[in-house]
Amino acid sequence: MRIRHFAYVSLMALALTGCNDALESAQGIDLSTVRNKVEQPLPAHILADMSAKSMDRNSPIMIRIFKEEGALEVWKAKTDNRFEKIAGYKICAWSGKLGPKVKTGDRQAPEGFYNLSRANLNPNSKYYLAINTGFPNRYDAVNGRTGSDLMIHGACSSSGCYSMTDQQVLEIYAFARDAFKGGQESVQLQAFPFRMTAENMVKHRLDSNYDFWKMLKVGYDNFEVTKRPPEVNVCEKKYVFNQQATNGGSFNPAGACPAMSTPPALTAALASYGKTYDADYQTALKKYDGLAWYDPTEAERKAVVAKQRKGRELAYAPTGTSLEAGRMVKVAELEDMMANQAAKSVAAKTAAAATPTTQAQATTVAAALPANIPVPMQNPLAYAAPEPAPQETADATKKPFWKFWARN
Numbered sequence: 001m002r003i004r005h006f007a008y009v010s011l012m013a014l015a016l017t018g019c020n021d022a023l024e025s026a027q028g029i030d031l032s033t034v035r036n037k038v039e040q041p042l043p044a045h046i047l048a049d050m051s052a053k054s055m056d057r058n059s060p061i062m063i064r065i066f067k068e069e070g071a072l073e074v075w076k077a078k079t080d081n082r083f084e085k086i087a088g089y090k091i092c093a094w095s096g097k098l099g100p101k102v103k104t105g106d107r108q109a110p111e112g113f114y115n116l117s118r119a120n121l122n123p124n125s126k127y128y129l130a131i132n133t134g135f136p137n138r139y140d141a142v143n144g145r146t147g148s149d150l151m152i153h154g155a156c157s158s159s160g161c162y163s164m165t166d167q168q169v170l171e172i173y174a175f176a177r178d179a180f181k182g183g184q185e186s187v188q189l190q191a192f193p194f195r196m197t198a199e200n201m202v203k204h205r206l207d208s209n210y211d212f213w214k215m216l217k218v219g220y221d222n223f224e225v226t227k228r229p230p231e232v233n234v235c236e237k238k239y240v241f242n243q244q245a246t247n248g249g250s251f252n253p254a255g256a257c258p259a260m261s262t263p264p265a266l267t268a269a270l271a272s273y274g275k276t277y278d279a280d281y282q283t284a285l286k287k288y289d290g291l292a293w294y295d296p297t298e299a300e301r302k303a304v305v306a307k308q309r310k311g312r313e314l315a316y317a318p319t320g321t322s323l324e325a326g327r328m329v330k331v332a333e334l335e336d337m338m339a340n341q342a343a344k345s346v347a348a349k350t351a352a353a354a355t356p357t358t359q360a361q362a363t364t365v366a367a368a369l370p371a372n373i374p375v376p377m378q379n380p381l382a383y384a385a386p387e388p389a390p391q392e393t394a395d396a397t398k399k400p401f402w403k404f405w406a407r408n
Contacts, residue, residue: 029043029167029170031166031167031170034170037123037128037129037170037173038123038129038173038177039177040170040174041174042057042171042174042175042178043171046086046087046171049086050076050086053076053078053084053086054078054079054080055076055077055078055079055084055086056077056079056182057178057182058178058179058181058182058183059076059077059078059179059182060076060077060179060182060184060187061074061075061076061077061086061175061176061179061184061187062074062075062083062187062188062189062190062229063075063116063152063172063187063188063189063190064189064190064191064192065091065162065189065190065191065192066192066193066194066195067091067094067098067109067111067191067192067193067194067322068098068193068194068195068200068321068322068323068326069194069195069321069322069323070090070091070094070319070320070321070322070323071088071089071090071091072088072089072090072091072152072162072164072168072172073085073087073088073089074086074087074088074089074172074175076175076179081228082226082227082228083227083228083229084227086175087171087172087175089164089168089171089172091162091163091164092156092163092164092165092168092318092319093156093157093158093163093317093318093319094109094158094161094162094163094319095107095108095109095158095159095160095161095298095319096108096109096160096298097295097296097297097298097322098193098194098204098207098209098295098322099111099193099207099208099209099212100112100140100145100209100212101135101140101145101147101150101160102145102146103145103146103147104146104147104148106147106160107159107160107298108160109150109158109160109161109162109191110133110135110140110147110150110160110191111191111192111193111212111216112135112137112139112140112191112216112239113137113139113188113189113190113191113216113219113230113232113239114133114134114135114137114188114189114191115134115137115186115187115188115189115232116131116132116133116134116176116186116187116188116189117185117186117187118180119132120132120133120134121173121176121177121180122151122153125151125153125154126155127151127153127154127155127163127169128153128154128155128166128169128170129153129154129166129169129170129173130151130152130153130154130169131151131152131153131169131172131173131176132149132150132151133150133151133152133161133162133189133191134189135147135148135150137234138234138253139234139237139238139239139253141253142234142237142253142254143237147160152164152169152172152189153169154166154168154169154170155315156316156317156318157315157316157317158317158319162191188229188232190219190220190223190229192213192216192220193209193213194322196213196216196217196220196221197280198277198278198280198281198283198284199280199284199287199288201213201214201217201281201284202281202284202285202287202288203284203288203292203293203328204292204293204295205292206292206331206334207293207295215238215239216239218239218241219232219239219241221270221273221274221277222241222242222266222270224273225266225269225270225273226242226266226269230242231243233251234251234253235251235252235253235255235256235257235258236255236256236257237253237254240257240260242262242263242266243260243261243262244260244261244262244263245258245259245260246258246259246260246261247259288328290330290331291328291329291330291331292328292329292331292334293326293327293328293329294326294327294328294329294334294337295322295326296322296325296326298319300325301319301320301321301322301324301325302317302318302319302320303320303325304320304324304325305318305319305320305324
């Protein structure tokens, strides 16, 4: 049977909201020497790299996340308004599996396109520093997805967040702070399950989230072609990218999409990109005939980095990457594995319904995690950033500077 017919199941389900508190031991910069973490300047080597790449210190940035390899990248605008990567970091911990966040307590980290304003910066976070991802965005909300307090933060422990080390988040926060000081009103966060190459799309072609990922790939492709953050709208409960509403139409997340047009230059560039992608996809299909990617559980990811926990605080919880813990398997084997996971999930939910909540949570965690990996205690996070102003009310005549077809 087809794997897409199986409902998404997380063996790591735990009824938590927000992120777990944790401590981070110093690595790299000595945090004890940081007198004002909110105003800590970027390192000299990064400022020198900016200058070499024709970037102003306060020029706009965007953030890209790739779950599978556990990577967070900061991209920055050059003088020609196109973006280039200026910094890359290894994500210390993210919870759940590949796939979007759907509901409160599913431990999933968000996937999609999010707008971050000054209000999303939390200088008083219990996780050293934090940036609220803005989940749920317009797409999430119109599709009934729930959750809150989902952050990029320090401390290396996560229940639905992207957790970095304190040293890393110190730099990421500084990038955003400087960009806002330069006048940027909204930083785009692009969170992907993996780099959306033809080979990766083939590897994950049987995943139940594949149709959602194909939608995200349109935005991914637009950035790859233009090297500018795409203009993002939502209509008919789906993302649309770099589309201009015509005939006086407007974008309504729950309503029908208006008549739209794509600038000819962008259309031609995407067509050329797509032609190469299609050829690569067919090559990858032959390479992985009868095979598909097994996405490891969070417990399996934690197991591959278990040694990193030795000598650390209990709550320090690096997760390792899916690339480290996952593997290619035969399609039939993968379908059997998913069927078994679905059956175990039904059994766990049945048992939880007849058991007090605290005992049900303890049973679920004990069954899902290896014995040598302790579970951090929950520390409720009260902070929630104010909602940014709705994009639908923005002046439609003011073109974003990053538009591919805008003149420099």
